[in-house]
Amino acid sequence: MSDLHRLSIRELSEGLAQAKFSSRELTEHYLKRIAKIDTQVQSYITVTAEQALAQADAADAAIKAGHATTLTGLPIAHKDIFCTQGIKTTAGSKMLDNFISPYDATVVAKGKAAGLVTLGKVNMDEFAMGSTSENPHFGSTKNPWNLEHVPGGSSGGSAAVVAADLAPFATGTDTGGSIRQPASFCGLTGLKPTYGRVSRFGMIAYASSMDQGGPMARSAEDCAYLMNVMAGHDAKDSTSVQKEVDDYVSNLNGTSVKGLRIGIPKQYFNVQGLDADVKARVEESLKKLEEMGAILVEIDLNMTEAYVPTYYLIAPAEASSNLQRFDGVRYGYRCENPVDLMDLYKRSRSEGFGTEVQRRILIGTYALSAGYYDAYYVKAQKVRRLIQQDFLKAFENVDVIAAPSAPTTAYKIGANLSPTEMYLGDIYTLAVNLAGLPAINAPVGFDKNNLPVGLQLIGNYWSESQLLSVVHQYQQATDWHTKRAAIAEENA
Template sequence: MHDKTLTELAAGLQAGEFSSRELCQSALDRIQRLDGDLNSFISVTTEQALADADAADQARAAGDAAALAGLPLALKDIFCTQGVRTSCGSKMLDSFVAPYDATVVEKIRQAGGVSLGKTNMDEFAMGSSNENSFYGPVKNPWDLSAVPGGSSGGSAAAVAAGLVPAALGTDTGGSIRQPAAFCGITGLKPTYGRVSRYGMVAYASSLDQGGPMARTAADCALLLETIAGHDVRDSTSVARVVPDYSAELDTSLAGLKIGLPKEYFGDGLDPEVETAVREAIKVYESLGAKVCEVSLPHTHLAIPAYYVIAPAEASSNLSRYDGVRFGHRCEDPTDLEDLYKRTRAEGFGEEVKRRILIGTHTLSEGFFDAYYLKAQQVRRLIRQDFLDAFDEVDVLMGPTAPTPAFDLGAQKDPVSMYLQDIYTIAVNLAGIPGISVPAGFAGNRPVGLQVLAPHFAEAQLLGVAHQFQQATDWHLKRPAFGKEMA
């Protein structure tokens, strides 16, 4: 059962092959038996999940099954869930039981989806390896000595290990796509504004976007249909009709124009990753697509611009964690300064503090123009690179990450860790959608193919990914981890 896709499980439920309770119970058992080694969950909500599963079974019996009725999934612990701890991977929120649901959580519930729990992540979504979690690192099910990627590493590992068929993640600089690539699953970052951010703990508000992580593009389409759409509670969410993504998956690729950004195939790209990606592109050519080289000339500035904008927004977004209304508070503060400084020194991990300090510094007097304004100007240039490229081609393709998953503890220097996001970060700055699709292996570790499309072209993106998965079986490969368990 744990090898099946959401779509297959939905069919099984519909055909009465198993009940949602059986399905969810089996997944919960698997989590209990395997997650000790993976650490992909921060909280497992067994009772609530089984109650929801029963409710879904009853609804189905009454002929009232919604799109995700009875299907188990997991939520990155960045989405607020009413009555359930929402930690964001931080000691700061270890005690925070959210009094409300995030909009996407509400939508999942309304569609009958059953959350089994909250997945591990880099603290406040800051990281590319999931090593920055207060709850400890997550292991990559393909190789327990490797990282799963980050920041949605728990969601990626849980799906890859067959603990859940799908999960939600968030992507601020690659946090859905890079762990999807490292764990050999499919992960979609939608267009900025496509999915509501309400109730999603903010890291960098102008870059954050929630999205689906699953085995297949078809499953991602099913989830995106559920969570996308305008939300009156999010000023940055876009009032635009949500297409029927599932219905558009089979659009033919004949004549599709694929651009390969030459900057995505340069120095620092692992040869095995490059080989896998080039093989994948050949598959597309065999499906009737045309391939050409394009240039995104400001690519090298994406990481510098991101490390001004994201920390600046984060430094302000994280000021609310002050020990007054919720979350961690230091013992016996002597005065207000002590309350703030000790609470925040104790509650935040090292990487979070690093980014708060960088953001505070670059916004401060005398530095604002040189850093923040400059980065926003460069952000426009980076977006323009994509707009220009999409005048020439329909989609862009390249590697999701320059290397396969690296070893736990291998990246000690923050800057070299940041450089891991070289191919994903510009996408967030531009606000366009991107998907990572399993495309082979480098040694025993998966490789992801990244496909990018213009703003709001998720239907095309999902179709392009789905057609590839009809022609290949990389997305069907399963790690040895947990295989002995049915």
């Protein structure tokens, strides 16, 4: 029973169904690993051991009674941006360090309905604004492949728990690459679905027109199991789309790689700052897909230089609007002994928000202010449409588009990159969110320092099944997704 954390989601599901082990035994196994290993990784903000064991016992009863779903009894970790009833939900911020949610996010509620067992809530960049998970209030989560490096962000805790085998899969959110980049840094598979595919109800908002929840796991198959639970229309979310949901697991072999036209944007492979090892591993993975029958097609994406400035006008503008509710009045952090209402607002927000969150609020408020709204925000929205059209034109000739997920491997903790350097690191991921497209990261090897490299595949709208299928078949022909960091091999 000491190697349960090495089993895939399918193997765990079959093991529970065949009574090879119980959900309580599986949950206790993960809780022991968390107690032993997470002191080094620092991925969890809150571990819900008592609740998890109660859910595991309920899952065992459901399995015994024949009322189980495919995932009943499997443990999961949730990014601490999803509201969880009766459990602290912080969004990684001092501002919400004392917030106990009175309700469940739809993603969490669907997980409970499927019988998933919540191990806890994991660390992240504050309010999902960042790329490193060096959290100013809860501390820095470490990359399991090298504890001196970051796991990426903002879903860095979600990536770290899976890479360290402290949960079999995890939920993440992606506003500008926050699933794909940490998946790349930690050697995992992570899917950012089409905007509107997964409910945002109960997911604390950063930039509402781009935020999207998705699964993070070791393989495309594992992600498909979680997507079957997460995806679907939700009447509580006005941006959720009423569209039939695929059975992502059944469709894992539904797309033939043979004849698949993969677009290779020449602008993406000439970006300044693209690491040589990253470029080499991505090109090797594309060569492998070509050997499997895919057709590589060079394409132009002419709006590439507009991605970063467009995103960093629109996203902060939406953030400044969304975060105005955190004012120290109704819930969350409240400064001590305010002299008047203005002092309450100022000090609650300046003390409750970290530096990066304050920076983005200021940028966004400026872009939305009188005299600048048309010059900046409206202009950025027009450019956003051009970016979307650039992709749609490309999809007239190709099925998917390939790119690195990030220009480098994981940064060192404390690298102190300037905001501009950090923002430029999102060059390959931002456009997907601006256009609302789905995209997936797949591990494709390592750099000279043994840090993981990721390939990103971008699909047309609603093509999550296709992306999962292509990566699944690539993973049947390679073994990068099976590689484990040394810390993951430790037994509790």
